[in-house]
Amino acid sequence: MPKVTIDGKSIDVPAGTTILNAARMIGGDIVPPAMCYYSKLKTSGGYCRTCIVRVAQGSAANPTPIPKPVASCRTTVADGMVVENITSAEILEARAGVVEFLLINHPLDCPVCDQAGECSLQDLAYENGKMQTRNEFRRREFEKIDIGDYIQLHMTRCIMCWRCVKVAEQLTDGRVHGVINRGDAAEISTYIKEAIDNEMSGNMVDVCPVGALTDKTFRFKSRVWFTKPVDAHRDCPKCTGKTRLWFKGDEVLRVTGRKDEYGEVVDFICNDCRYHKKELTDWVIEGPSKINRHSVIAQNHYESLRAIQFDTRTAQIALNRANHQVHPVLDNVKHGLGSGALSPNNLLEPQMSLPETMTEHDVYFDK
Numbered sequence: 001m002p003k004v005t006i007d008g009k010s011i012d013v014p015a016g017t018t019i020l021n022a023a024r025m026i027g028g029d030i031v032p033p034a035m036c037y038y039s040k041l042k043t044s045g046g047y048c049r050t051c052i053v054r055v056a057q058g059s060a061a062n063p064t065p066i067p068k069p070v071a072s073c074r075t076t077v078a079d080g081m082v083v084e085n086i087t088s089a090e091i092l093e094a095r096a097g098v099v100e101f102l103l104i105n106h107p108l109d110c111p112v113c114d115q116a117g118e119c120s121l122q123d124l125a126y127e128n129g130k131m132q133t134r135n136e137f138r139r140r141e142f143e144k145i146d147i148g149d150y151i152q153l154h155m156t157r158c159i160m161c162w163r164c165v166k167v168a169e170q171l172t173d174g175r176v177h178g179v180i181n182r183g184d185a186a187e188i189s190t191y192i193k194e195a196i197d198n199e200m201s202g203n204m205v206d207v208c209p210v211g212a213l214t215d216k217t218f219r220f221k222s223r224v225w226f227t228k229p230v231d232a233h234r235d236c237p238k239c240t241g242k243t244r245l246w247f248k249g250d251e252v253l254r255v256t257g258r259k260d261e262y263g264e265v266v267d268f269i270c271n272d273c274r275y276h277k278k279e280l281t282d283w284v285i286e287g288p289s290k291i292n293r294h295s296v297i298a299q300n301h302y303e304s305l306r307a308i309q310f311d312t313r314t315a316q317i318a319l320n321r322a323n324h325q326v327h328p329v330l331d332n333v334k335h336g337l338g339s340g341a342l343s344p345n346n347l348l349e350p351q352m353s354l355p356e357t358m359t360e361h362d363v364y365f366d367k
């Protein structure tokens with residue numbers, strides 16, 4: 001197994017592993033950002049250049065450095081390779097340049113963009129961007145294209161990462177969209193303006209790192225940090241049925257795939273689960289989603305409320321309503337208490353205490 005050292009941390013990895021994936025195996029701050037690579041999509045990567053690193057030593061056998069920054073998502077490790085990411089001032093400067101390029105044509109849309117709060121470009125710009133633009137030219141403009149009932153395309157926000165095209169190629173039958181034109185004129189478009197209409201097309205929204213492709217059924221309904229993500233599942237004949245529900249009060253505002261720590265979907269989901277199952281009764285709730293504490297979504301802090309306990313008053317409420325169909329776990333979610341704290345077993349334990357400000361109505365609701 002080749003040994004690679006990244007920012008002073010060494011790891012043995014299987015032959016053929018890329019530098020980016022080796023860094024992910026090590027974890028932490030040394031992992032380069034990736035705007036186009038997506039581990040679940042074959043041939044992704046190599047488009048955006050945000051993942052660039054410096055190879056200070058090519059291998060043990062040939063210690064010569066590689067003279068230019070390389071895309072870590074497309075470069076495989078060699079035994080004895082030494083890589084610099086955040087320890088290289090040259091790379092940090094180059095990455096700032098990449099961000100500047102990505103933002104050259106990008107609109108100042110964050111206040112109205114549905115991706116705000118979970119946007120990889122926002123994070124990238126915050127961590128690697130510069131405060132000012134040097135661009136004096138007019139930003140690119142595009143004619144609006146309607147690509148169907150479920151997905152909104154804002155071409156001005158697209159960074160040409162190609163992920164949505166890979167989804168269309170690899171997850172759907174009958175791809176009807178792709179990149180047309182090249183260079184500055186390149187754009188995502190449907191074939192002769194056909195609508196995107198197939199069972200897995202919604203995954204394009206999940207893989208899009210920016211707000212270029214957004215969910216029309218969620219558009220302008222809420223800022224994402226006012227919603228509460230909850231993991232849930234259902235028996236679905238078309239996909240795994242493992243999803244994330246985004247609640248506002250009792251209402252499911254949107255359904256998405258679950259994402260891992262690198263913002264990648266764990267299981268792709270079908271459009272049925274995503275767009276047509278927005279009733280609580282459609283789902284089995286598993287509990288609050290694990291959200292990175294640096295994310296603005298974590299500002300809800302609802303997991304910290306797990307510790308709240310319930311008193312005999314609560315137990316009485318539970319008993320009184322035992323003949324009704326109640327959804328304590330769902331309401332628990334509604335109030336951000338964590339599913340564990342309000343399991344039916346907990347409800348019947350007399351030593352628990354309910355905060356005075358909460359009423360019976362706050363705790364339960366009927367199906």
Ligand code: SF4
Nearest residue numbers: 109110113119210211
């Ligand atoms: S895509 Fe991201 S950076 Fe661009 S406007 Fe939307 S939230 Fe802002």
Ligand code: SF4
Nearest residue numbers: 158159161162164208
């Ligand atoms: S629309 Fe989104 S996913 Fe598709 S290429 Fe543009 S940025 Fe990437």
Ligand code: FES
Nearest residue numbers: 046048049051073
């Ligand atoms: S993530 Fe490597 S080039 Fe985009």
